[in-house]
Amino acid sequence: MSVIISGELKAEVKNLNFYYGDVHALRDINLPIERRKVSALIGPSGCGKTTFLRCFNRMHDLYPHNRYEGKIILHPDNINIILPEIDPIEIRMQISMVFQKPNPFPKSIYENVAYGLRVRGINKRQLLDEKVEKSLRGAALWDEVKDRLHNLAFDLSGGQQQRLCIARALATDPRILLFDEPTSALDPTATSKIEELIVELKNEVTIIIVTHNMQQAARVSDYTAFMYLGEIIEFDKTDKIFTAPSNRLTEEYITGRFG
Amino acid sequence: MxxxxxxxxxxxxxxxxxxxxxxxxxxxxxxxxxxxxxxxxxxxxxxLSYKFFTSFPSRFPEEAGILSAWVGTFFLMIVTAFAAIPLGVAAGIYLEEYAKKNWLTDIIEINIANLAGVPSIIYGLLAMGLFVYFFKFGESILTGGLALALLILPMVIMATREAIRAIPNSIREASYALGATKWQTVWWHIIPYSTGGILTGIIIGLSRAIGETAPIITVGALTFIAFLPTPPITSGFPFISFKWLFDPFTVMPIQIFNWVSRPQAEFHINAAAAGIVLMIMTLLMNGIAIYIRYRFRKKIKW
Missing domain, CATH: 1.20.5 (Single alpha-helices involved in coiled-coils or other helix-helix interfaces)
Incomplete structure (x- = not known):
């Protein structure tokens, strides 16, 4: 599969299997992730795309009876991030996540963005101010909130809240940014803003996005993987997947015949 | 049709x-x-008069007051709060955020719910055996306060757990996804967002404790006491004294009970007056609880 990728690799998934207790949720997944590109995971509900995404920041470690097998190699360090002896916190410090529903903390806008830095022991006001501004600018939210940084984040609209969550994830300079259906709770205007933002962000960070909106995958991503029943059915350049898929199942899904 | x-x-x-x-x-x-x-x-x-609040009990009904009773109640509540809050909140946080969910935690959960229904005199008996005879704390404010703390501990634990459970899981995940440890998540999010619920539970617990009589009599509170506990603040170094913890005491409900059981009708009037004071104390605490709940609900809505 790596022939598809032309540039530098940021991560490589090799024979990944994942189990929720006895349920075999992901089967022999292989996937290359190119640096500073957007890779999209598409597929019908329950196909395992979110489960797969949550392997990258070891979210499954928060709940009992979950088990990984195989490798997710993070480049250039060449470490397998799903090894049990690797602390999930160490991974989460480098790989940030934006969730399906905007989930800001019930704190001020400023504190929401600063939280990741505070977790890392950064408390210097000046440094925090700089980072918060940079992240909010990066999430295209700065102009809207610069005069009310100390207002509650809950006062923002849904789309603004989601961009705040993106700013929060950006503040810690992640190496990979994970998006789990980031626009499924948003209206079309807010959605298009987030999509523009994603395309812009790939200049700085590697992005993996789960979406069940195929147009969205087509609009924002460089590579697309189609998943079905816990397996990757097809992985290719996004143009190729949506114009000339090589697998019949992929074709049926993107033409809307199932899913 | x-x-x-x-x-x-x-x-x-x-x-x-x-x-x-x-x-x-x-x-x-x-x-x-x-x-x-x-x-x-x-x-x-x-x-009800200023004198009523500043006089000790007396043989003469018109001279008798509730000074030692309300001071005793006040000190007792301090001990109860200082013992029950840290223990109850810590236990609640542990059970919700740290403990693995298995049959053992299920049993603990059922038992805590049952403990809240144990008759208060049983706590009095336990406190007498444990604090008076075993730890030799004497028939003191410390013993009484700890007995009441045991009584309201299950309430504090349950209030804490309920308040924590109301926090959506997406908030925890957001915190963990940024690389936070469990304690960072608890300290920065779980505790602040559940404070309203926890405080409400604590105050409701204390307002129940303030009216309890049985366990306090069991641990040996006096019914007639004409002196105050040692002041906790002293004039000489180190300016603070804990001697009051070991002083004998009485509380409002015992004072009321004592007056009601006298044959003279004048004492019954005293009892009614003290009853008003106790009721206002309780209502005030419940009012504070409602206000706190309202304030926090306004600030945090999920």
Missing amino acids: KNIKRRIAFNKFWDYVFWVTGLLSTLVGLVLLFTLIVDLFLDGSGR
């Missing part, structure tokens, strides 16, 4: 019947309570 109309009239009749029954049932409770309060006020309000 006619049939349908008759049917509707019949259905509505039962609606009406329940409306009347419901209203009457509500009134029974309200009217009784109201009468009780009015009666208490009519009996006792004449005795």
Whole structure:
């Protein structure tokens, strides 16, 4: 599969299997992730795309009876991030996540963005101010909130809240940014803003996005993987997947015949 | 059509019947309570004066006051709060955020719920055995406060757990996804967002403890006491003293009980007056609890 990728690799998934207790949720997944590109995971509900995404920041470690097998190699360090002896916190410090529903903390806008830095022991006001501004600018939210940084984040609209969550994830300079259906709770205007933002962000960070909106995958991503029943059915350049898929199942899904 | 109309009239009749029954049932409770309060006020309000609060109990009803009782209650509540809050909150946080969910935690959960229903005198007996005879704390404020702390501990634990459970999981995940440890998540998010619920539970617990009599009598509170505990603040170094913890004491409900059991009617008036004070104390605490809940609900809505 790596022939598809032309540039530098940021991560490589090799024979990944994942189990929720006895349920075999992901089967022999292989996937290359190119640096500073957007890779999209598409597929019908329950196909395992979110489960797969949550392997990258070891979210499954928060709940009992979950088990990984195989490798997710993070480049250039060449470490397998799903090894049990690797602390999930160490991974989460480098790989940030934006969730399906905007989930800001019930704190001020400023504190929401600063939280990741505070977790890392950064408390210097000046440094925090700089980072918060940079992240909010990066999430295209700065102009809207610069005069009310100390207002509650809950006062923002849904789309603004989601961009705040993106700013929060950006503040810690992640190496990979994970998006789990980031626009499924948003209206079309807010959605298009987030999509523009994603395309812009790939200049700085590697992005993996789960979406069940195929147009969205087509609009924002460089590579697309189609998943079905816990397996990757097809992985290719996004143009190729949506114009000339090589697998019949992929074709049926993107033409809307199932899913 | 006619049939349908008759049917509707019949259905509505039962609606009406329940409306009347419901209203009457509500009134029974309200009217009784109201009468009780009015009666208490009519009996006792004449005795409420500055002197009543600043006098010790006495053989003469018109000279007797509740000084040692309300001071005792105050100190007792301090001990109870200092013992029950850290223990209860820590236990609640542990059970919700740290403990693995298995049969052992299930058993603990059921037992805590049951402990809240144990008669208060049982806690008094436990406290007598443990704090008076085993730890030799004596029949003191410390013993009484700890007995009440045990009594309200299950309430504090349950209030803490409920408040924590109300926090959506997406908030925890957001925190963990940024690389936070469990303790960072608890300290920055779980505790601040559940403070309203926890405080409400604590105050409701304390307002229950303030009216408890049985466990306090069991651990040996005095019924007649004409001196105050040692002041906790002293004039000489180190300016703070914990000697009051080991002083004998009495509390409001015991004072009331003591006066009611006297044959002279004048003492009964004193009892009513002290009853008013105790009731106002309780209402005040519940009011604070409601206010805190309201404030925090306004700030945090999920």
